Amino acid sequence: xxxxxxxxxxxxxxxxxxxxxxxxxxxxxxxxxxxxxxxxxxxxxxxxxxxxxxxxxxxxxxxxxxxxxxxxxxxxxxxxxxxxxxxxxxxxxxxxxxxxxxxxxxxxxxxxxxxxxxxxx
Amino acid sequence: xxxxxxxxxxxxxxxxxxxxxxxxxxxxxxxxxxxxxxxxxxxxxxxxxxxxxxxxxxxxxxxxxxxxxxxxxxxxxxxxxxxxxxxxxxxxxxxxxxxxxxxxxxxxxxxxxxxxxxxxxx
Numbered sequence: 001x002x003x004x005x006x007x008x009x010x011x012x013x014x015x016x017x018x019x020x021x022x023x024x025x026x027x028x029x030x031x032x033x034x035x036x037x038x039x040x041x042x043x044x045x046x047x048x049x050x051x052x053x054x055x056x057x058x059x060x061x062x063x064x065x066x067x068x069x070x071x072x073x074x075x076x077x078x079x080x081x082x083x084x085x086x087x088x089x090x091x092x093x094x095x096x097x098x099x100x101x102x103x104x105x106x107x108x109x110x111x112x113x114x115x116x117x118x119x120x121x
Numbered sequence: 122x123x124x125x126x127x128x129x130x131x132x133x134x135x136x137x138x139x140x141x142x143x144x145x146x147x148x149x150x151x152x153x154x155x156x157x158x159x160x161x162x163x164x165x166x167x168x169x170x171x172x173x174x175x176x177x178x179x180x181x182x183x184x185x186x187x188x189x190x191x192x193x194x195x196x197x198x199x200x201x202x203x204x205x206x207x208x209x210x211x212x213x214x215x216x217x218x219x220x221x222x223x224x225x226x227x228x229x230x231x232x233x234x235x236x237x238x239x240x241x242x243x
Contacts, residue, residue: 004169004202008192043165043204047125048232054214056230058223065214070129070229071195077231080125080202082165092178092187101180107192108176109199111167 002042002111003083003091008075009104011049028099036081040094044081075104082111123164123206124213127229128222130200135225149221157205162216168201197226 017025036044053068069076081098085091088108095106138146150168157163175190191198203220207213210232217228 002167004167006192006199045123046234048234050231052232054210054217054230056214056217056220056223056228057226058218063218063223065218068229068231070127070197070227071193073193075192077127079234082167088176092176095178096180096185101178104179105192106178107190108178109172109190110170110174111201112170 001085001087001091003085003088003094004109004111005044005081005083005091005095005098006077006107006109007046007079007081007098007100007104008073008107009078009100010075011078013103025099025103032097032099035097036083036094040083040085040090042082042084044079044083046079047077050076078104122209123204123233124210124216125231125233126203126205126213126217126220127199127231128168128201128203128220128226129195129197129229130222130226131197146221146225153219153221154203157203157216162205162207164204164206166201166203169199172198200226 014022033044050069053070055066055068055070057064078100083091083094085094088110091108095101095108098106100106154163154166172191175192177188177190177192179186200222205213205216207216210230213230213232217223217230220228222228
């Protein structure tokens, strides 16, 4: 069963760390990424800051592109981890190990495979 | 370079589809993914269960807290994601514009950040 862990954090969270704290934080993140790679991780990584986001909408055949992010929030989506876990309890256990869980918020969502009812068309 | 396409869905638009239209849309999304795969642009994608099924996890001073989500209440909710490999932002935007779900919400395009972490001996 796949779960998407959305990593929400404030943009200023890294700026508030002392150099020593930042170094330890980076080290923890690298160790966590390695652990994911060797086990439950499917894909994942940090995303560029929300100010760089673009929003695309298609309405009545017309495509509009505006600068993002969507939505504007105190914490933003700073990264994501796609994992394979037995159940929600295991997914939460994996999410709780993420170093960003200490300074931000991890949102755990069940991810489905896209399988249409009729694939013969 | 990898780009994350966050698919925010407007329930008021997708909710208007008849069951047949819904099925046709799912098939279109499936075909869209396969087309990206054929072009070597596809990395991963998944629709997500509704925001009311989300769990929010935080760790503070070694103590784990959990509560029912979603983390942010919005008119459009995060209904899925598509991770693509694109040359640049323009190509990523082009891919997003062709996503069938762009008709029923907003696709947020975010570049993957490259983390430069020095390798340190343990």
